[in-house]
Amino acid sequence: MIYDNILTVTENGITTVTINRPTKLNALNRATINELNEAFTEADKDKNTKVIIVTGSGDKAFVAGADISEFADFSVKQGEQLAAKGQELLFDFIENLSTPVIAAVNGFALGGGLELAMACHFRLASSNAKMGLPEVSLGVIPGYGGTQRLPQLVGKGRAMEMVMTAGMIDANQALSYGLVNHVTELADLIPTANKIASKIMRNSSVAIGSAIKAVNANFKDGVNGYTTEIEEFGNCFGTADFKEGTTAFLEKRRAEFPGE
Template sequence: MTYENILIEKENGIAVVTINRPAKLNALNKATIEELHHTFGTLEHDTTVKVIIVTGSGEKAFVAGADISEFANFSVEKGTVLAAEGQEKLFDFVQNLKKPVIAAVNGFALGGGLELAMASHFRVASENAKMGLPEVTLGVIPGYGGTQRLPQLIGKGRAMEMIMTAGMIDAKTALNYGLVNHVVTQEELLHFTKEIAARIAKNSSVAIAKAIKVINDNYTDGVNGFASEIKAFGECFGTEDFKEGTTAFLEKRKPEFPGK
């Protein structure tokens, strides 16, 4: 697939996916969502990639929302399909990806942009980052998982206030709320995030994939996360990564995980 709105760089087991629509502040239109779906799916099956970083081009925006011009005249039925397809193709897809996805939030992360960052497994922000869900100013609500993930990350009360006021919070507040894990300068953002990714890449990709699933299970209705943990823990004992990890520990050397 040829990408018009996505740039991909791969080095040392880390893939950096850059949303590249600077004239639109990297807003998510239908084509970009399709490209991101294909990109994440391809990288998930790329054995050379251990960790994925997603960011936006330029210094102004990570993703400044969805492209409103595409859905301004939608009917109830079309609006419902828009949310359902978007969640399936990108936001739920990213959350449940077997490989870690880190959002490097540079500048504005609004609406669908914040929803993409929240769907990622965790977030690092630049000092100039601004985050918010302004959908109610347009007469709609967040439709790409924002009403569900934001309360999980920062608590019900704060999420209610952010969504109902449509206000933005700065990086320092996002850090205080637990919405992002780290705040660094704009210049340091990618380097700092790559350092975290490099530490992750040294570990067992099989174990990490199981950890992602089990953690997500805790937030899935009808699923017992503790039971999922027990099952996944046991399954680890049958992997080559487990054999390598325990052997390396006993031999007092660094493991070389085969990813199997």
């Protein structure tokens, strides 16, 4: 499918989604959010896609924030609707995908950009990356899950400082905080993401989907993560992947998972 604001390429089991608004430093507007929803939906349905990588075009920005011009004159009700719709279409949607999503953060990831990266299952960053939630400097707060996911990843105190100061941290500080898993040179960012994706693809995609659901359950109000883990563990026993994985182990060979 051809999009106006993003590019997608699927190769060797990996779908790479690139936000392509370089003149706007890949800022998120409503059209881009809708296109990302479509692209992630298609990739998740595609049996040939085992891992999704999301990144930004160019070498300056992953996503430098939301497109402020779209909502500068919004009312209270419109602001609520903007946040709710964005979370539904993209941020919560990505977090709950059964296909693993890796954020390859190349440059600035600010506001909605950092919120997008945090919605992914884990993150890599280039050495020139800068991350932050500057919303309070505009008289608003993060509205795409930032106040919830950042404390989960870096702890309450660090999250409070980042939100209140509206400041940026660099890639190495993000690594020390646990906000990103790896830091590479810019040229090595996508190859490193692909290398990790290749390791993921050796395993059962069905089991990985169950693991994502179980891990996420620990962070949902009113949900017992242990109960979800037990249920998903049991569900795995009814899959073709489980039969193949255990058979391959007993036969001392590499498993060829059917993804079912």
